[in-house]
Amino acid sequence: MNDESLRPSGPASRADLFARLASLGIDTTTRDHPPVHTVEEARALRGAIPGGHCKNLFLKDDKGAIWLIVCLEDARIDLKLAPARIGSRRLTFGKPDLLLDILGVEPGSVTPFGLINDRMARANVILDEPMMREEFLNFHPLRNDATTTIRSADLLVLIRSCGHEPRVVAVSEVSQRGD
Secondary structure, three states, X not given: OXXXXXXXXXXXXXXXXXXXXXXXXXXOEEEEOOOOOOHHHHHHHOOOOOOEEEEEEEEEEOOOOEEEEEEEOOOOOOOOOHHHHHOOOOEEEOOHHHHHHHHOOOOOOOOHHHHHHOXXXXXXXXXXXXXXXXXXXXXXXXXXXXXXXXXXXXXXXXXXXXXXXXEEEOOOOOOOOOO
């Protein structure tokens, strides 16, 4: 379902996101917390939120294609090796104005939930295969002052409802957690 009537005219708000999730029959749990900007800050504040905690890389290749790579927080993504794994060209981080234009979020709040704002489906979505083995995943609900837990299968449903066909690819290096 890529229903434009469910999309707000500007960037989606947290309420818009939750309404979209509810319309899809997706249950989530959200915990508010002070804003966090790094994985380390998130670890210190989150307490016992279950599931895989994730990070998101908003990238652009040298031909202008947009990439969103979503992986577990401890995953290492080598930007020199990733292009061969995902079928892109040389990758660099996308600029804040492009991030706001495509996903409707600020740096520090990158999330696959931002795909609700990508009305032209410009972002190529890569979900790291080890992450998708987790039953539950955690992301910011468009701002970095909360964490929303969603089933990995439901994440796929949401992404597809936004007009994207995510690819599950083993793009990360071996985890630092010893998995």
